[in-house]
Amino acid sequence: MRVGWLLSSSLVVVTGACGPVIDRAAFSARRDSLEKGDLLGPFDGIALDAETDRPLSGAVVAASWAFERGEGLTGPAGAHEIVTETGADGRYRVPALTNLPTGGAVRVRRFTLIVYQKGYVAWRSDRRFPDGGARRDFAQRGNRVRLEKWRTGLHHHRHVLFLGGGQAVRAAASWELLPASLELSGGGVASGGVAADKAPVATTAGASPLDIATLLSDEELKGVTGYAGAFDLAKLLDLPTTEFYDSRHFKARGKPESFDTGLRVWRLGPVGAEAQYRKLLAELPGAKPADEIGDASLRARSGDVLGLAYLIRERGVVVSVSCGVQQCTDPEMILRIAKLVESRLAELPALPATPAEDKP
Amino acid sequence: MVVAPVVALALLLAGPARAYDFSTTHAGLTEQALLSSSLHRVMSQRFGKAMGLLESLALNSRTLQPDTRRTLWQRFEALDPAGGYRPGNDGAATALAWVVAGSVLAGTPPERARNHFFDPRTRRGLDDGPGLSGLSHALGLVLVGESSVRSLAAGTAFDLTGSSAWQWLFAAENDLGVPAFTSHMERAVAAPDPAERESALVQGLLALGGILAVLQDAGEPAHVRNDFRGSYLGGRAVDPPGSAFDRFVMARYGREAIPRPDKPISRPTLAGFFSARDGEGLADRTQRRFFSAGTLPADPIVDRQTSTKDVVGAARASLVQRRPTVGRLDLQEMGRKQYMLLEGRKTLAYVRVPGRVRFSLDQAVYEDAARALLPEVAAYCAGLVDHMFRASLAIVVANGTAAVTVENVAGAIAGGALRIYAEDARGLRQEISLPSAGAAAIAGGTQTVVDVPPGTRRIAAILSGDVAGDPVIAIGEAVVPPR
Numbered sequence: 001m002r003v004g005w006l007l008s009s010s011l012v013v014v015t016g017a018c019g020p021v022i023d024r025a026a027f028s029a030r031r032d033s034l035e036k037g038d039l040l041g042p043f044d045g046i047a048l049d050a051e052t053d054r055p056l057s058g059a060v061v062a063a064s065w066a067f068e069r070g071e072g073l074t075g076p077a078g079a080h081e082i083v084t085e086t087g088a089d090g091r092y093r094v095p096a097l098t099n100l101p102t103g104g105a106v107r108v109r110r111f112t113l114i115v116y117q118k119g120y121v122a123w124r125s126d127r128r129f130p131d132g133g134a135r136r137d138f139a140q141r142g143n144r145v146r147l148e149k150w151r152t153g154l155h156h157h158r159h160v161l162f163l164g165g166g167q168a169v170r171a172a173a174s175w176e177l178l179p180a181s182l183e184l185s186g187g188g189v190a191s192g193g194v195a196a197d198k199a200p201v202a203t204t205a206g207a208s209p210l211d212i213a214t215l216l217s218d219e220e221l222k223g224v225t226g227y228a229g230a231f232d233l234a235k236l237l238d239l240p241t242t243e244f245y246d247s248r249h250f251k252a253r254g255k256p257e258s259f260d261t262g263l264r265v266w267r268l269g270p271v272g273a274e275a276q277y278r279k280l281l282a283e284l285p286g287a288k289p290a291d292e293i294g295d296a297s298l299r300a301r302s303g304d305v306l307g308l309a310y311l312i313r314e315r316g317v318v319v320s321v322s323c324g325v326q327q328c329t330d331p332e333m334i335l336r337i338a339k340l341v342e343s344r345l346a347e348l349p350a351l352p353a354t355p356a357e358d359k360p
Numbered sequence: 361m362v363v364a365p366v367v368a369l370a371l372l373l374a375g376p377a378r379a380y381d382f383s384t385t386h387a388g389l390t391e392q393a394l395l396s397s398s399l400h401r402v403m404s405q406r407f408g409k410a411m412g413l414l415e416s417l418a419l420n421s422r423t424l425q426p427d428t429r430r431t432l433w434q435r436f437e438a439l440d441p442a443g444g445y446r447p448g449n450d451g452a453a454t455a456l457a458w459v460v461a462g463s464v465l466a467g468t469p470p471e472r473a474r475n476h477f478f479d480p481r482t483r484r485g486l487d488d489g490p491g492l493s494g495l496s497h498a499l500g501l502v503l504v505g506e507s508s509v510r511s512l513a514a515g516t517a518f519d520l521t522g523s524s525a526w527q528w529l530f531a532a533e534n535d536l537g538v539p540a541f542t543s544h545m546e547r548a549v550a551a552p553d554p555a556e557r558e559s560a561l562v563q564g565l566l567a568l569g570g571i572l573a574v575l576q577d578a579g580e581p582a583h584v585r586n587d588f589r590g591s592y593l594g595g596r597a598v599d600p601p602g603s604a605f606d607r608f609v610m611a612r613y614g615r616e617a618i619p620r621p622d623k624p625i626s627r628p629t630l631a632g633f634f635s636a637r638d639g640e641g642l643a644d645r646t647q648r649r650f651f652s653a654g655t656l657p658a659d660p661i662v663d664r665q666t667s668t669k670d671v672v673g674a675a676r677a678s679l680v681q682r683r684p685t686v687g688r689l690d691l692q693e694m695g696r697k698q699y700m701l702l703e704g705r706k707t708l709a710y711v712r713v714p715g716r717v718r719f720s721l722d723q724a725v726y727e728d729a730a731r732a733l734l735p736e737v738a739a740y741c742a743g744l745v746d747h748m749f750r751a752s753l754a755i756v757v758a759n760g761t762a763a764v765t766v767e768n769v770a771g772a773i774a775g776g777a778l779r780i781y782a783e784d785a786r787g788l789r790q791e792i793s794l795p796s797a798g799a800a801a802i803a804g805g806t807q808t809v810v811d812v813p814p815g816t817r818r819i820a821a822i823l824s825g826d827v828a829g830d831p832v833i834a835i836g837e838a839v840v841p842p843r
Contacts, residue, residue: 066383066440075382075470076438079446110383112442124442124616132617160414161391161456162616164444170453177454181411184400274410295841313839 020067020106027111027125027138037140039065039111041096045143047086047115047123055090056147059117060172062165063094066110067101077106083168086115113138114165116172120147121154122163129162130154156180178279182244182272208349210246212265215344216337221250221261224336225327229253236262244268258304258324263341267348269316276318277311284309293338294319299331308334310342317345379476379577381610382467383440388618389576389734390463390569393741394456396621402749403455406835407548407561408818413456421451423559435468436461443615458562462569463576466536474522475531476577479586480635480643481681485524486588520588525574525643526634536570538630538831541748542824545833549822550779554787568748572741578634578643579737581605581729585647585681587654604653608726613734621739624746629830633744642740648683650729651708655680656719662691662712671717684708691717699724705732751804753778753821753836757812762819765807766834772801773832776825780810783818801825816840 025037043063047056061084069077078101086092094113101108113125121129123145125138137144157180163173218231229252236247245266252259266276277296281287284300284307291297294310301307306328309320319341323334380386394400400412409415421429439446445460447453453461467473477486522528529537544564551557577583582591582603591603613619627633627641635641639648658678660671668691675686684707687700691712699706705728709720751769755762764780766773781789792810802823812819817840824833 062441064440064442066442067438068383070470073379073467073470073473075467075473076440076464078438079440079442081441110440110442112440114442126442127614127616129616132614134611134614157395157414161395161444164442164615166441166446167448167450169441170444170448177411177414177416181400181414184395184412184414185404271404271410271412278410295839 020101020103020108022108023110025111025140027140029139030141031137031139031144033139038096039108040100041094041111041140043092043094043111043113043140043143045092045139045141045145046090047092047117047145047147048090049120050146050148055086055088056117056120057086057088057090059086059090059092059115059120059145059147060169061086061092061094062114062116062169064112064114064166065097065108066112067106068109069103069106077101077103081166083166112164113143114163114169115145115147116163116165116169117147118172118175119150121150122159122173123147124162124164127162130158132162155183157183178275181275182268185269185271209241209243210265210267210348211241212246212248212263212348214347215265215341216248216250216263218250220340221337224340225261225323225329225333227252227259227327229255229259231261236264239264244272252324252327255326256324258326260305260322260324261327261337262320262322263337264320265341265348266318267316268318270313271316273311273313273316273318277309280309280318280320292335293342297338306331306334308338310338312342312345315345315348317348319345379467379473379583380580380606382464382473382573383443384610384615385606385613385618386463386467386573386576387443387445387460388613388615389738389741390460390572391456391615392618392620392738393572393624393745394459396624396738396742397745398749399455399459399745402835406749406752406837408820408837408839409455411454414454416452417455417458417558417562417565418555419447419451419562420555420559423553423556435465438468439464455561455565458565459569459572462536462566463573464569465566466570466573472534473577475528475534476525476574477522477583477586477588478525478578478634478643479584480641480647482586483524483526483635484586485527486520486522487586488520488589525578525583526631529571529574534570536567536573538567538571540564541567541571542831542833545835546822546824549820549835550781550789550791552789557789568745571748572744575633575642575741575744576737578641579646579733579740581646581650581652582654583646584643585652585655587652589654591653605721605726605729608723609730609734612727612730618738619731619735621735621742623739624742625736625739626743627740627747629828630744630747631830633740633747642737645736646733647681649702649707650733651684651721651725653721656708656721657686659716659718662715662717675717675719689717697722703732705729748831748833749835751823751832751834753823753834755819755821755836755838757819757838757840760812761809762812762838762840763807763809764819764821764836766802766804766823769804769827769832769834771827772803773823773825773827773834774801776823778802778808778821778823780808780819780821782813782816783820784815785817789820812840 022039025039027037029035029037047059049056064079064081067078068074080097080099082094084092115123126135128135156176160176160180232251232253234249236249239245248263250261268276281298285302287298287300290299295313297310299308304325305322307322311318321334321338328334394413403409404412436447445457474486523531528534531537541564544560544567547560548557548564551560632641635643657675660674662671668689672686672689684702690698694712697709697711700708706725709722709725711718752767754765754767780792782792783789820837822835826832
């Protein structure tokens with residue numbers, strides 16, 4: 001055993017001068033092969049929808065190598081990351097690591113591949129979600145990344161932690177931070193254009209969905225804007241109604257979108273509402289603070305659509321009004337609509353109590 | 361040639377080693393601890409960070425001293441992006457990621473981890489005893505390029521010794537210790553400029569992660585049994601780096617599968633999380649319940665004259681640490697591996713071979729040890745986070761005044777003064793002078809009322825000090841209603 005150590009350590013001395021020690025890969029060279037892969041790469045594969053087996057284009061692919069150093073005590077000593085996207089055919093290719101670390105006792109310890117597409121469960125080459133179990137089917141070449149659609153019952157906060165990743169991956173998944181934060185606060189929210197994720201702690205058994213029908217009628221809208229035509233009333237389709245969110249779409253019959261008006265209300269409690277307001281401020285096109293209504297408000301504009309959103313801290317409510325420029329012909333009109341809605345907010349039932357509020 | 365034997369000896373001793381793997385195990389333990397702690401609520405309610413643990417916070421380089429900035433970024437660049445805790449090029453990451461990064465940075469550079477050992481019986485750190493072996497090890501590190509002749513000459517090369525973990529938490533050279541945590545958190549409230557406050561908060565969270573990493577190693581048997589040599593230098597040449605137990609935990613759980621604790625474990629003092637007279641500190645519990653590879657009983661001799669009682673007695677007499685002791689053994693069958701159970705866990709493997717009983721730790725022992733230890737370590741860490749933020753300042757703003765009340769603290773906070781700040785629309789803070797500023801200890805329930813200056817958007821307050829020698833920091837924030 002000691003002779004082995006001597007040889008091993010001598011090897012470190014020798015290789016320390018030439019380059020790093022490369023650890024053995026934990027994955028196979030190909031899917032159908034028992035041959036061990038090469039930690040340095042190159043890597044290639046395809047991302048598929050697990051349900052349909054169709055290729056997924058535009059998925060973020062982040063490949064990273066982790067280096068460590070140390071002979072007495074070891075620790076992180078650097079990393080190299082390559083970020084790419086799957087092509088139209090769902091395929092990705094990661095070139096081999098050539099920029100090897102230098103220095104005595106440095107090792108290339110790990111290679112990790114992360115594939116992320118909004119609306120799907122993230123895929124890591126080392127672990128599975130949600131059980132965290134070790135993944136055994138990753139292969140260096142011809143890898144198949146089968147992405148499963150996000151489903152009710154999964155938790156965004158656990159997913160965000162599982163995902164990890166560098167700046168690019170985190171940016172792609174940044175939309176998950178708000179629902180994840182709400183889960184941690186004990187409130188849930190449906191978000192991101194995918195099925196609502198209702199954490200067990202987040203929803204109150206038997207709670208009713210939020211209903212904002214009483215906050216603004218089509219006749220009141222016409223009274224503010226002077227519009228003479230008719231509206232078809234519906235929900236805005238990008239987010240489903242939950243106990244925390246509801247919407248109304250006043251669709252001007254036979255007219256373009258610039259005649260439409262939209263109303264969204266989030267009832268999230270003080271912390272969640274503050275976060276949602278800040279998210280709107282950060283993400284709505286051209287959003288600027290305006291301080292016209294509520295505890296904080298903003299104005300935004302995207303093409304022919306004006307936007308106004310405001311926060312009512314005490315109620316934990318955020319309201320967003322959008323109005324086409326041919327409906328709200330004067331910028332004051334959208335403010336009057338917003339104030340009309342504000343005057344009715346007391347009619348909304350309070351946010352249901354959640355178990356997390358009792359948390360010490 | 362005198363050098364040759366020294367070199368050979370040094371190479372023989374220069375085995376690779378680590379504590380719990382920093383990139384995976386430490387990171388995962390910190391993540392689970394944070395999810396179980398109250399930090400999400402603390403961040404949103406006391407620091408005004410609406411998204412709590414998932415609020416994005418930026419470390420603004422212009423607010424740092426050049427040396428600090430350079431050193432920090434060198435260490436950030438050592439982190440694996442796959443872990444999710446390496447800040448982006450813009451210096452931003454979530455609050456949770458910053459704490460986790462602090463836990464990983466506690467082992468970056470790796471020499472820092474020499475100070476993560478703590479024997480609760482002696483209250484000492486890593487100590488290889490008298491002799492030249494530590495020097496030989498340090499020499500070996502120079503030879504493999506891991507250390508320099510200069511560090512050897514300066515006495516800073518790793519010679520198998522280190523500060524005790526408890527001392528390290530308060531050491532001036534530890535930028536991720538308790539003093540760093542306290543001073544950064546104070547600036548996170550008191551600094552006039554919002555960017556400076558946010559950077560200070562980031563540094564405070566990094567320090568919190570560093571403190572957690574030290575506590576986590578009190579849940580690693582070798583670290584509380586003064587066992588570097590047996591656990592870390594006893595591997596085979598073909599083994600990858602790390603002790604066998606730490607490698608097992610890393611492979612089995614990674615970062616992502618570390619179990620979440622049922623609930624945080626509370627202790628009366630910070631020291632009590634490590635070691636206390638009641639024996640319920642994490643180091644106390646780990647030391648008396650788990651063996652490590654280098655502190656196993658010696659293999660006792662078995663012959664026709666030897667009874668099982670003799671074997672147990674000899675095994676017990678050979679123990680370096682009193683507990684766990686050797687219990688009942690079944691030595692009837694030759695060659696069959698059996699296990700000594702403790703708390704229903706496989707604690708020690710043994711097998712009777714001709715003339716001897718051989719003791720060892722194997723995968724089954726590691727499996728049971730990890731299953732028992734990891735949730736407990738995370739629970740202690742969650743409790744420590746809650747303990748650090750146990751006190752709070754409740755602020756009620758009404759009728760042009762702000763009433764600040766010290767809450768959730770048993771005893772009086774000494775060694776610090778209450779400071780209250782008014783924040784304007786630009787986010788700039790200015791201290792409000794108090795009616796009666798003094799050095800007297802402030803008890804829980806004490807209320808201080810100040811006038812809110814015109815144009816104030818937010819009131820913030822901080823009180824840091826200690827309660828009977830135990831550090832405490834109380835923080836509070838409140839929005840001033842606009843109308």
